[in-house]
Amino acid sequence: NAGVTQTPKFRVLKTGQSMTLLCAQDMNHEYMYWYRQDPGMGLRLIHYSVGEGTTAKGEVPDGYNVSRLKKQNFLLGLESAAPSQTSVYFCASTRTAYSNQPQHFGDGTRLSIL
Amino acid sequence: QQPVQSPQAVILREGEDAVINCSSSKALYSVHWYRQKHGEAPVFLMILLKGGEQKGHEKISASFNEKKQQSSLYLTASQLSYSGTYFCGTLSSGSARQLTFGSGTQLTVLP
Numbered sequence: 725n726a727g728v729t730q731t732p733k734f735r736v737l738k739t740g741q742s743m744t745l746l747c748a749q750d751m752n753h754e755y756m757y758w759y760r761q762d763p764g765m766g767l768r769l770i771h772y773s774v775g776e777g778t779t780a781k782g783e784v785p786d787g788y789n790v791s792r793l794k795k796q797n798f799l800l801g802l803e804s805a806a807p808s809q810t811s812v813y814f815c816a817s818t819r820t821a822y823s824n825q826p827q828h829f830g831d832g833t834r835l836s837i838l
Numbered sequence: 839q840q841p842v843q844s845p846q847a848v849i850l851r852e853g854e855d856a857v858i859n860c861s862s863s864k865a866l867y868s869v870h871w872y873r874q875k876h877g878e879a880p881v882f883l884m885i886l887l888k889g890g891e892q893k894g895h896e897k898i899s900a901s902f903n904e905k906k907q908q909s910s911l912y913l914t915a916s917q918l919s920y921s922g923t924y925f926c927g928t929l930s931s932g933s934a935r936q937l938t939f940g941s942g943t944q945l946t947v948l949p
Contacts, residue, residue, distance in 0.1 A: 755935070759939075764941060765941060766840070766925060766939040766940055766941040767880070767925065767927075767939040768939075769936055769937075772935070772936055774935060780935075782936060783938075814879060814880070824868065824885055824887055826870065826882040826885060827870070827882065827927075827937065828882070829880050830879060831879050832879055
């Protein structure tokens with residue numbers, strides 16, 4: 725009963741390096757989301773996907789790219805990491821976008837950019 | 839536009855009650871409530887739907903005032919385990935596929 729799994733859990737990068745965060749869900753959910761959480765800011769949506777092969781921008785998409793090649797996986801990429809991208813990243817999924825569907829969150833990835 | 843939560847923080851003694859409010863300037867389809875403990879993922883509590891009834895979850899309940907576009911979360915006879923940050927997330931026209939979260943209310947329950 726894994727739910728939503730994020731890899732890695734922690735990572736330290738140097739400015740300018742690139743990396744990919746992986747989110748995997750085993751609930752056959754259509755919708756997947758990437759959020760970042762900064763102190764006092766709540767959860768802000770970076771990108772989301774409404775199904776395999778689709779992606780869309782959220783509130784704070786700049787500096788990030790995403791891909792959803794398989795329904796169960798949603799990847800978040802940082803092409804050239806900047807200190808402003810130091811944050812905790814959460815992935816979430818939901819069965820559909822109807823109002824009565826809760827989002828299920830992964831445990832988060834703590835990313836530090838030096 | 840982000841919903842506004844109030845208060846930003848509250849400290850209670852075990853057994854006391856608390857109310858957390860969430861207000862939006864947009865017409866809402868639904869309001870979601872989540873609780874997050876330090877260093878952990880947000881956990882779903884309940885959803886309030888437009889035209890729906892007040893929801894309950896153990897000693898935690900919530901209401902949705904459609905005229906005011908406001909939801910309130912009620913914590914009754916709080917327990918130590920209720921400590922954490924509470925977030926509301928709103929679904930509204932124009933952003934019906936994505937939740938917009940408030941900045942959170944930090945609740946601390948003391949023995």
